[in-house]
Amino acid sequence: MPEPLSFEITHRLPGASARTGVVTTPHGRFATPAFMPVGTKGTIKGLFPHLVASTGSEIILNNAYHLLLRPGDDLVARRGGMHEFMGWDGPILTDSGGYQAFSMADVNRIDDDGVTFKSIIDGSAIHLGPERAMEIQNNLGADIIMAFDDCPPSVDGIHGTGKAAYGRRLEEAVRRTTEWLHRCVEAHARPEDQALFGIVQGGTDPDLRSRSLEEITPLDLPGYAIGGVAVGEAPEQIHAVVRSVAPLLPEDRPRYLMGVGYERDIVEAVHAGIDMFDCVLPTRNGRSATAFTRRGRLNLRNARFKEDDQPLEPGCPCLACCPDHPLSMGRKGVFSRSYIRHLFLAEEMMGPILVSLHNIQHFQSLMLDIRKAIRDDAWPLLERDWPVLGDPALKG
Numbered sequence: 286m287p288e289p290l291s292f293e294i295t296h297r298l299p300g301a302s303a304r305t306g307v308v309t310t311p312h313g314r315f316a317t318p319a320f321m322p323v324g325t326k327g328t329i330k331g332l333f334p335h336l337v338a339s340t341g342s343e344i345i346l347n348n349a350y351h352l353l354l355r356p357g358d359d360l361v362a363r364r365g366g367m368h369e370f371m372g373w374d375g376p377i378l379t380d381s382g383g384y385q386a387f388s389m390a391d392v393n394r395i396d397d398d399g400v401t402f403k404s405i406i407d408g409s410a411i412h413l414g415p416e417r418a419m420e421i422q423n424n425l426g427a428d429i430i431m432a433f434d435d436c437p438p439s440v441d442g443i444h445g446t447g448k449a450a451y452g453r454r455l456e457e458a459v460r461r462t463t464e465w466l467h468r469c470v471e472a473h474a475r476p477e478d479q480a481l482f483g484i485v486q487g488g489t490d491p492d493l494r495s496r497s498l499e500e501i502t503p504l505d506l507p508g509y510a511i512g513g514v515a516v517g518e519a520p521e522q523i524h525a526v527v528r529s530v531a532p533l534l535p536e537d538r539p540r541y542l543m544g545v546g547y548e549r550d551i552v553e554a555v556h557a558g559i560d561m562f563d564c565v566l567p568t569r570n571g572r573s574a575t576a577f578t579r580r581g582r583l584n585l586r587n588a589r590f591k592e593d594d595q596p597l598e599p600g601c602p603c604l605a606c607c608p609d610h611p612l613s614m615g616r617k618g619v620f621s622r623s624y625i626r627h628l629f630l631a632e633e634m635m636g637p638i639l640v641s642l643h644n645i646q647h648f649q650s651l652m653l654d655i656r657k658a659i660r661d662d663a664w665p666l667l668e669r670d671w672p673v674l675g676d677p678a679l680k681g
Contacts, residue, residue: 290309292537320546336604345377346563349382362424367427378429382433429507434461435461439516455490462486482507551651572640601647605642
């Protein structure tokens with residue numbers, strides 16, 4: 286049987302677990318460490334596929350749960366899968382819907398057979414278990430598909446008596462995640478062209494993380510992910526989990542940290558050996574007039590930008606900032622902070638488009654510099670070139 290995915294490690298950072306590599310899928314290759322923009326419902330909100338590609342994005346993420354609700358996985362399958370349907374010819378990863386069991390806990394019920402959701406479209410009951418999650422993702426046709434897992438909340442989100450209740454919930458999640466992964470493997474109908482990744486759970490409990498690792502990794506899957514670390518924990522807790530788990534994942538497979546996206550968190554995770562990331566931060570913040578820069582975030586509604594003629598970030602190669610961008614259609618100059626602020630105050634849609642595009646470029650530029658730092662053994666230069674990494678106050 287042909288392999289659905291291959292992974293080649295090209296460079297390693299001396300004295301650390303960081304590495305660069307290339308993942309090859311049926312729809313092309315992508316360099317790692319990689320950042321995946323999130324197109325939950327089959328679109329990176331407001332952006333044409335060629336604009337997303339212009340940022341250097343090589344792989345994107347879709348969400349199986351939302352595409353199940355609308356337009357439906359059967360409809361997508363009849364149209365050749367998500368690549369054809371949305372006009373993206375590069376690799377796609379689909380999340381299984383397990384995260385929605387956490388994020389939509391107020392409208393679902395979970396048991397050992399899966400999750401029953403109340404549809405956000407029409408209120409109808411929808412049951413999603415391992416077998417259905419595989420069927421949906423097989424129909425959507427993504428290159429990388431995720432196992433259906435039980436993603437528990439952080440300790441602050443557990444109802445009960447503190448640590449004891451949290452521990453019971455984590456143990457339940459680890460058990461279900463393992464059992465559901467075995468069912469996913471059995472139900473996966475396209476193993477020759479879709480790579481199934483398993484997910485390690487366990488919250489912030491080192492023993493449960495170790496147990497999950499021991500139960501998940503023997504299945505010899507094309508890749509592995511760390512889940513349940515972007516659900517309310519402090520950055521220090523996230524870093525501790527990643528540092529303990531990532532180096533123990535199989536060395537020759539891609540390692541994916543789900544849902545983590547601030548710059549410092551990404552750099553910390555790459556240093557620990559993570560290869561893939563996704564997050565909604567670039568586009569969600571872009572739609573609310575917040576631009577990411579190497580020195581911190583800009584709230585473009587602020588009056589101090591009213592007459593600021595600078596681009597969002599001088600030297601940024603995105604369409605919004607670069608006068609010589611290949612897609613600028615002969616336009617000279619840049620879209621200034623003053624103009625983009627005006628677009629938001631006037632509720633013009635081009636404002637969110639430009640800032641979302643810039644923010645995705647920001648994270649892809651970070652990944653480029655991370656890969657270069659690994660290749661050149663120049664890790665300390667990252668903080669010099671990215672001040673946001675060194676000053677905690679700049680993160681906010």
